[in-house]
Amino acid sequence: MPRTPGQRAGLTYDAVLAAARDVFAERGRAxxxxxxxxxxxxxxxxxxxxxxxxxxxxxxxxxxxxxxxxAPPPADADPRTGLREVMLATFDLLVTHPGLVPTYLERQGARGPRARALGEAMTVLLARLGVDEDAAGRVVRALIVHTLGYAALATADDASLTPDQLRADLEVTLDWLLVGASRS
Structure with a gap:
């Protein structure tokens, strides 16, 4: 069986991804x-x-x-705590990668296996809160959009609030969303 151009060049998926990370760090999305x-x-x-x-x-x-x-929240975690912690960890991660925040917004999140695993773990916790499967998808989307929005504010060039202030706001508003979701 003939080798593909990538195989002939000695490339691997991981090498391509590492190069993409480097190029993105040097030149940005554009x-x-x-x-x-x-x-x-x-x-x-x-x-x-x-x-x-x-x-x-x-x-x-x-x-x-x-x-x-x-790390996805463990299935046996307290549902609200697990959901809150994964969203706060997402915010923290995005704030450390400010150049990626507009790309997450543009692509409306991530779609790969890691993103799906996080979403599935969140859905398990939402089910334990009594949120049905149809509503769980909307709740996961709302939590992600909410967290991305706060990350966008925290990484904006002209941010009027610091990332720490915005994270504190996010903690409170995540609690509001999760209480509301558990009542749906």
Whole structure:
């Protein structure tokens, strides 16, 4: 069986993802392209397509990779505490990666396996709060959008509140959302 261009170049998915992280750190979202990642690796752009379908898939993989440092809440955690902690950890993570926040907003979150695992763990906890499966999807989305919004405020160039002040606000408002969700 013939090898694909990516295999002939000695590339792996992890190497492509690491190069995408480097390019993003150096050039931001605007500078991230299949060509720029290929140039960083010293290969032709077509070598990347053995590992990622296109730029959108590359961006999605990059976003999901960042989420890899978040541990899903344990299924036996107190539901409100587990949900609150995963959202606060998400906020903290996003604040340490301010360049990615607009990309998370643009892509409306992340779609990869790590994002799905977090969402599934959140759905388990919501079920333990009595939230049915249909409503759980909406609640997860609301929690993510809410947290992304606070992260966007915290990482804005002209933020009037500090990240610590916004995190304190987020803690309170997450509690409000979770109390409301458990009553639905």
């Amino acid at each position: 500078g991230l392209s299949m060509r720029s990642v290929a140039a960083h690796l010293g290969v032709a752009p077509n070598a990347l397509y053995s590992h990622v379908a296109d730029k959108t898939a590359l961006v999605d993989a990059l976003l999901d990779d960042v989420l890899g440092s978040l």
